[in-house]
Amino acid sequence: MLAELFEWFRETGDIPTRLWEHVRLSGTSVLGASVIGLPIGLYIGHLRRFEFVAVTAANLGRAIPSFAILSLALPLSIQFGLGLGFWPTFVALLLLAIPPILTNTYVGVKEVDADTIEASRGMGMTGAQVLRRVRLPLAMPLIVAGIRTSAVQVVATATLAALVAGGGLGTYIVFGFRAGDDGALLGGALLVALLAFATELGLGLVEKALGARSTGMRRSKWRPGESDLMVVEARGLGREPRPSGDAALGG
Amino acid sequence: MNELFRWDWAIDHLDEIALQTREHLYLTLIAVALGFLISFPLGIYAARHRWFYGPLASVTGILYTIPSLALFAFLTPITGLSVLTAEIGLVSYTLLILIRNIVAGLRGVSGDTREAALGMGYSRRQLLWRVELPLAVPVIMAGIRIAMVTTIGLVTVTALVGQGGLGYFILLGLNRSFSTAILLGAVLSVVLAIAADRLLILAERLITPWAQAKARH
Numbered sequence: 001m002l003a004e005l006f007e008w009f010r011e012t013g014d015i016p017t018r019l020w021e022h023v024r025l026s027g028t029s030v031l032g033a034s035v036i037g038l039p040i041g042l043y044i045g046h047l048r049r050f051e052f053v054a055v056t057a058a059n060l061g062r063a064i065p066s067f068a069i070l071s072l073a074l075p076l077s078i079q080f081g082l083g084l085g086f087w088p089t090f091v092a093l094l095l096l097a098i099p100p101i102l103t104n105t106y107v108g109v110k111e112v113d114a115d116t117i118e119a120s121r122g123m124g125m126t127g128a129q130v131l132r133r134v135r136l137p138l139a140m141p142l143i144v145a146g147i148r149t150s151a152v153q154v155v156a157t158a159t160l161a162a163l164v165a166g167g168g169l170g171t172y173i174v175f176g177f178r179a180g181d182d183g184a185l186l187g188g189a190l191l192v193a194l195l196a197f198a199t200e201l202g203l204g205l206v207e208k209a210l211g212a213r214s215t216g217m218r219r220s221k222w223r224p225g226e227s228d229l230m231v232v233e234a235r236g237l238g239r240e241p242r243p244s245g246d247a248a249l250g251g
Numbered sequence: 252m253n254e255l256f257r258w259d260w261a262i263d264h265l266d267e268i269a270l271q272t273r274e275h276l277y278l279t280l281i282a283v284a285l286g287f288l289i290s291f292p293l294g295i296y297a298a299r300h301r302w303f304y305g306p307l308a309s310v311t312g313i314l315y316t317i318p319s320l321a322l323f324a325f326l327t328p329i330t331g332l333s334v335l336t337a338e339i340g341l342v343s344y345t346l347l348i349l350i351r352n353i354v355a356g357l358r359g360v361s362g363d364t365r366e367a368a369l370g371m372g373y374s375r376r377q378l379l380w381r382v383e384l385p386l387a388v389p390v391i392m393a394g395i396r397i398a399m400v401t402t403i404g405l406v407t408v409t410a411l412v413g414q415g416g417l418g419y420f421i422l423l424g425l426n427r428s429f430s431t432a433i434l435l436g437a438v439l440s441v442v443l444a445i446a447a448d449r450l451l452i453l454a455e456r457l458i459t460p461w462a463q464a465k466a467r468h
Contacts, residue, residue, distance in 0.1 A: 001328055062397065063444040065404030068437030071421045075430030079255060156318030160408070163425055173324045177411055182328040189324035193317045200316050 001182065005190070008183030012172070015191070022168035022195065025161060026154045029090055033097030033150060038143070041105025045139075046131045054106040061099025066157040069096055074164045089158070089166035096157055097150040104146025108139030141211035148203035155196050169195065257431045272439060274415035279402045279447075282338055286345030286398060294353025295379065304354060311347040319344070319405055323412050332413035341405055345398040352394025356387030389462065392455040396448050403444040407436065417443070 009015075044054050070092045077088035112135050120134045162170030172188030175181065261268070297304040317325075319340060326336045360383045368382045384391075410418030417436040424432030456462070 059448075062400050063404075063448070064441050065407045065437070065444075067404070067407045067418065067421060068433075068440055071425055071433045072437050074425065075255065075428070075433055078428070079430075152316060156320075159318050159320045163422075170320060173320055176324060177327070185324040185327055189321035192321040193325075196316050196318050196321075197313075 001186065004183035005186045008181075008187040012184075012187065018167065018169050018171055019191065019195070022155070022158055022170075022192075025086070025089060025093065025166065025168055026151065026158045026199075029093035029154050029158075030097050030147065030151045032090075032094045033101055033154075034147060036094075037098045037101035037146075038105055041102045041143075042109055042131065042136070044102075045106040045109030046127075046135060048110065051106070054103050057099040058103040061096070061103075066092075066096050066153065067160055070157060070160050070164055084165045086166065089161040089164060093154050093157060093161075097154050100149040100153070101143075101146045104149070105139065105143045108142030108146075109135045112138045141207050144203060144207040144210055148200065148207060151199050151203055152196055155192075155199050159192050255430050256434050260431050261435055268420075268435070268439070271415050271417055271419050272443065275403070275406050275417045275440065275443060278334075278337060278341065278406045278409060278414060278416055279399065282341035282402050282406075283345055283395065283398050285338070286342045286349055287395065289342070290346055290349035290353060294350045295357065297350065298354045298357035307350060308347070311343075311350055314343040315347040319408050320411070323408070327412060334414060336412045337406075337409040337414045341402055341409070344405060345402060348398045348401065349391075349394050352390050352397075353387070356390030356394075357383050359390060360386045385459070388459050389455065392451065396451045399447050399451060400444045403440060403447060407440050 041054065044050055070089065073088035073092035074084070077083065077091070082088065109131075116134060116138070117130060120130050125133065158166070158168050159170035159173065161168050162172075162174040169188055169192045172184045173192070176183075176185030176188060293307060297307050314322075322340045322343070323336060326339055330336045330339065364382060364386070365378065368378050373381065406414075406416045407418035407421055409416055410422045417440045420432040420436030420439075422436075424430060424434075424436065
């Protein structure tokens with residue numbers, strides 16, 4: 001098996017191209033999702049209006065299989081004349097990336113300690129100042145956690161893009177399945193897994209750095225009684241469960 | 252062929268739809284059940300012994316981070332295009348979710364409650380089964396719900412390793428550029444996920460009658 005893997009790596013010349021395709025597709029999708037998800041999350045969390053939007057996004061985001069979104073994008077894209085390749089996969093991944101960013105931003109901004117908010121208002125801050133100077137910095141680690149969740153999910157799903165002519169590292173795996181080529185299967189899988197870990201660890205470090213900066217962050221007490229919760233994902237490597245931060249989205 | 256959804260095709264294939272939906276459910280239920288059987292003792296142990304949680308979360312976290320298609324691709328040269336390949340992948344994704352919630356649920360039980368139970372003469376085992384676990388049910392159930400919904404989504408991918416389930420329709424549609432089959436597979440798996448989630452909420456209410464009594468205050 002290892003011999004096949006080595007041989008595959010020796011023989012495959014377009015790895016950098018495929019890697020770049022994968023990174024570009026994932027990167028643009030997460031960026032686009034942040035541009036959409038962040039302001040909506042901030043708005044909902046700060047003003048506590050339209051909260052059902054955040055909850056619905058979280059629930060839908062989980063219920064709709066990423067493979068289904070990706071596959072659906074294809075016939076729809078053809079129907080509307082956008083063609084194959086980049087656009088259908090980009091739109092599908094963008095939609096997929098929004099929920100974790102939106103809900104984490106919402107929860108992060110919402111759950112900033114009430115006393116802290118009170119104190120900032122007492123100091124004469126306006127609503128916008130409270131949002132920008134108090135809520136946003138305190139919510140930052142959770143927001144980045146949302147972006148990380150999104151990014152890892154998008155990198156994983158972008159692998160499936162190969163099935164809808166979207167390119168990327170999944171091309172090797174799909175070829176491996178179709179041709180029964182173990183070398184391509186293993187090589188592609190290894191590259192995709194490494195990219196997912198790199199994303200996870202890289203953004204994890206950013207999150208940690210931001211968390212260290214805003215210490216003293218307190219979140220409202222966690223109540224197991226809120227049984228209808230849909231836990232906001234914090235897929236962490238070796239992280240303690242943080243019920244206070246991860247939980248608390250009433251369904 | 253230009254129509255987005257052809258009802259006549261769906262109606263002609265009702266038997267096939269029923270079959271694949273059943274298959275989808277089997278694959279999901281086996282995965283979540285096995286995942287829970289593995290996670291339950293590990294989660295209880297990790298809740299009691301803090302040192303164990305770190306390594307456990309790391310290992311399950313690594314498994315969880317591996318993209319599903321990559322995991323299936325790793326396994327296929329070893330276990331072939333089989334149910335085993337599908338289930339190993341599916342089970343390994345449930346572990347992080349289930350263990351995290353079991354541990355969070357058990358740790359969420361307040362020290363005072365624990366103290367009171369011990370003061371009443373409960374043994375460690377009685378404390379676990381009569382006090383801690385019942386109080387942790389909502390959080391553990393939340394974990395099971397997430398695991399179930401996530402797995403239903405992942406099972407659509409197992410069609411690639413030769414398994415049935417609703418992913419069969421999605422793959423069929425992709426291979427033939429036939430949107431009806433894609434829509435059918437996608438929509439039915441979402442419906443399945445929502446239905447499973449609702450059923451689990453109902454089940455939770457049935458096994459925790461005290462939570463309802465409290466809510467009525």
